Amino acid sequence: MDLTLIRHGESTGNVARELAMRSGAEIMDIPERDPDIPLSQRGVRQAQLLGRWLAAQHPPDLVLSSPYLRALETVRTATGHPGIRIDERLRDRDMGALYRLTPAGVKARFPHEYDLKESVGKFYYRPPGGESWADMALRLRAVLSDLPRDSRILISAHDAVIILIRYIVEGLSEAEIMEIEKLPVANCSISRWVDGRQVMFNEVSHLI
Incomplete structure (x- = not known):
């Protein structure tokens, strides 16, 4: 299998989070539901640049996307593919009661949850009404098991x-993936595996 993953372009939610973190605010100024957050103008431009890179590659046999607007807008802008398959198992992590809160907001409003996360660890911590990284891994294993073999697949x-x-895909441990996670996955970055072997990860040279 030739598997290419793209992160959505910069969203208005990403911008709001950055502003909230810089100011020390407890709540991010995001009016929409998480599924409805759109791309920013910069995100649209990133998706267009991603499209140039994709146009120079062999076309995928199958294109899948998270149902969330920012992921759909990215892959539609980048590919113009008419048969994008939406799979709700590819959605972003559900933060439940902690949605829109910065770490400062969680500490101030849900101090027990803040301490619990510190105790349990990021991989297994489940926010109230939300899901842990381990929960996400279960649904993503199901997605990967459903993908056709001997195919070129693109996922947004x-x-x-x-x-x-x-x-x-790489059979990593909790400790290994939490170390990798310390470096953020960039907006509109490209990650690719061929037959389980990593070809690129978090690549952004096409955005320059």
């Missing part, structure tokens, strides 16, 4: 999805 999704697919 989210940073946590890409990290966890690497965890599954």
